[in-house]
Amino acid sequence: xxxxxxxxxxxxxxxxxxxxxxxxxxxxxxxxxxxxxxxxxxxxxxxxxxxxxxxxxxxxxxxxxxxxxxxxxxxxxxxxxxxxxxxxxxxxxxxxxxxxxxxxxxxxxxxxxxxxxxxxxxxxxxxxxxxxxxxxxx
Numbered sequence: 001x002x003x004x005x006x007x008x009x010x011x012x013x014x015x016x017x018x019x020x021x022x023x024x025x026x027x028x029x030x031x032x033x034x035x036x037x038x039x040x041x042x043x044x045x046x047x048x049x050x051x052x053x054x055x056x057x058x059x060x061x062x063x064x065x066x067x068x069x070x071x072x073x074x075x076x077x078x079x080x081x082x083x084x085x086x087x088x089x090x091x092x093x094x095x096x097x098x099x100x101x102x103x104x105x106x107x108x109x110x111x112x113x114x115x116x117x118x119x120x121x122x123x124x125x126x127x128x129x130x131x132x133x134x135x136x137x138x
Contacts, residue, residue, distance in 0.1 A: 023035065023065050024036070024068065030069070030136070032134070033066065033132075034131075035062060035134070039054070039058055039123070039128065040054025040055060040058040041057065041125075041126065047125045051128070054126070054127050055096070058129065059073075059130065062130055071134045075135060075137055076132045078132065079113045079130060079131070079132050081096075081114070081115045081116070081129070083117050083127065084128075086117045088128070089115065092115070
């Protein structure tokens with residue numbers, strides 16, 4: 001891995017007991033971070049009762065994983081979000097805007113974003129999963 005500038009980072013992020021993946025991989029000599037999907041559950045695998053709370057917790061988990069490698073939400077250039085209910089799209093968009101506008105001090109550029117509605121996630125209580133790519137700002 002060292003030859004191409006990639007390394008896995010220990011993140012303290014949610015791994016949900018699943019093995020065989022890295023929560024965060026740094027590449028291009030630590031200038032780019034690829035974050036595995038973060039969900040709305042805490043370290044004890046407890047899931048908040050509301051969709052909105054799950055979204056904010058997923059973003060908090062994303063922020064924690066990024067911070068483990070000295071990145072922040074301002075460094076995110078691409079988000080991919082998976083929802084299990086298309087009726088949650090508007091609520092997600094509102095929560096995403098609230099989180100990202102606060103982290104960007106209301107300034108652009110906000111990250112590119114893809115939103116996909118899927119039939120299910122790995123745990124039936126999860127309603128949202130967010131993965132990200134971040135680039136170190138100079």
